Amino acid sequence: MLQLADVRTGYGRSEVIHGASIEVPSDGVAAVMGHNGAGKTTLLRAAVGLLKCSSGAVLFDGEDITRLRPSARVRRGLAYVPQGQQSFGQLTTMENLQVVADGRRGGAALIDEQLDLFPALRELLTRRAGLLSGGQRQQLAIARALITSPKVLILDEPTEGIQPSVVAEIEATITELTRRGDLGVLLVEQHIGFALEAAQRYYILEAGRVTHSGAGGSASESDVRAAMAI
Numbered sequence: 001m002l003q004l005a006d007v008r009t010g011y012g013r014s015e016v017i018h019g020a021s022i023e024v025p026s027d028g029v030a031a032v033m034g035h036n037g038a039g040k041t042t043l044l045r046a047a048v049g050l051l052k053c054s055s056g057a058v059l060f061d062g063e064d065i066t067r068l069r070p071s072a073r074v075r076r077g078l079a080y081v082p083q084g085q086q087s088f089g090q091l092t093t094m095e096n097l098q099v100v101a102d103g104r105r106g107g108a109a110l111i112d113e114q115l116d117l118f119p120a121l122r123e124l125l126t127r128r129a130g131l132l133s134g135g136q137r138q139q140l141a142i143a144r145a146l147i148t149s150p151k152v153l154i155l156d157e158p159t160e161g162i163q164p165s166v167v168a169e170i171e172a173t174i175t176e177l178t179r180r181g182d183l184g185v186l187l188v189e190q191h192i193g194f195a196l197e198a199a200q201r202y203y204i205l206e207a208g209r210v211t212h213s214g215a216g217g218s219a220s221e222s223d224v225r226a227a228m229a230i
């Protein structure tokens with residue numbers, strides 16, 4: 001389980017997150033929602049170690065990892081897919097996958113697993129990642145993260161700016177992943193319906209503070225929309 005306990009963080013002297021606490025189940029989804037500028041990405045960056053916490057703690061499987069580097073957090077089982085469908089644009093789809101798989105035990109099998117999850121990528125293995133659509137690059141980014149066999153997958157706006165047909169595929173894959181029972185997901189998502197459908201627990205972030213939280217599921221949608229004044 002990943003837990004952020006009373007975390008404060010920000011950029012330079014500007015504090016953006018003011019004592020936020022969230023918990024990610026070891027076999028389900030915690031969704032973080034909020035308007036643009038609420039601090040959602042900043043919170044995720046603190047979770048993976050890209051930002052230092054000025055106070056509070058980040059706990060993973062009971063271990064305090066607050067002071068660990070991002071690379072050490074990855075080794076313990078955290079994987080992060082930031083916004084923007086990031087990949088190596090000059091490399092092919094397969095080369096992007098191999099960069100992560102090389103040196104890992106069963107690397108070829110790990111690649112095959114991800115291609116089963118994202119079958120559209122099989123037909124694109126020789127294409128440069130820079131020539132893929134936004135949706136295809138996002139599938140590739142998630143596949144690259146999953147090759148590390150994480151315990152917790154952190155996704156920042158995985159459906160942002162992507163064509164609706166691929167959004168549905170990505171949503172279905174995330175839902176399928178969490179049904180395996182061995183993966184926790186921390187999800188920042190603007191699509192409230194999908195976020196709640198996937199999540200066991202939700203958190204609403206407003207101006208760097210968790211203002212509301214509750215059980216996931218579609219029954220909570222009216223509460224979330226009211227809390228976000230949508």
